[in-house]
Amino acid sequence: MKREDYINWDEYFMGIALLTAMRSKDPNSQVGACIVSPENKILSLGYNGMPMGCSDDEMPWEREGAPLQTKYMYVCHAELNAILNSAHNNLKGARVYVTLFPCNECTKAIIQSGIAEVVYYGDKYHDSDSSIAARFMFEHAGVRLTPYKPTGRRAELEL
C-alpha cells in the first residue's frame, strides 16, 4: 500500500520557494519564488539578491538613508529573478509560488510573461501603494491571486 503522508503539490512548491529564499543575503526579508507549469513541472526558481557581478559584500543592505546607499536601488526581486532565470521556458498559463506578495514592478513582469496564477504566502506590505497597484493590475489582467493556506505540517531537513 502506498504511503499517505506525502506532501501535496502546494506544500511541495511553497516549500521549495521557502528553501530558495534561504539563499537570500537580505538581512530583513528573504523572498523565494517557484514557477510551475500547468503539468506541475518546475520551470524556474529565484530569490532576492544583487545583480550578477555586484558583490553581496560591496552592495548596501540598508533599508534607510540616502537612496543610493540603500538596497532598494539595486536588489533584484525573487519573482523577477525567477522570470529571468526561465529564459527558455514558456511561462504561459504557469503559476508562481511566492513567499511574499509581489510588488508592482514584478507584477508587470509576471503579467507580461503570461503567468496565470500567483500563490502567495506572506503579505506584510498589503496596505502599501505597491501592493495596491499590484492587485489592481492583477485584477485587470485576470491573474488569479491565491493566498497559500499553511497546513501546519513541519519539514525538517538535516543539511
Ligand SMILES: Nc1nc(=O)n([C@H]2C[C@H](O)[C@@H](COP(=O)(O)O)O2)cc1CO
Ligand atoms: N515580493 C517581493 N519580492 C522580493 O524579492 N522583495 C525583496 C526586495 C528586498 O530585498 C526585500 C524587501 O526588503 P524590506 O523592505 O522588507 O526590508 O525583499 C520584496 C518583495 C515585496 O514586494
Ligand SMILES: [Zn+2]
Ligand atoms: Zn518585486
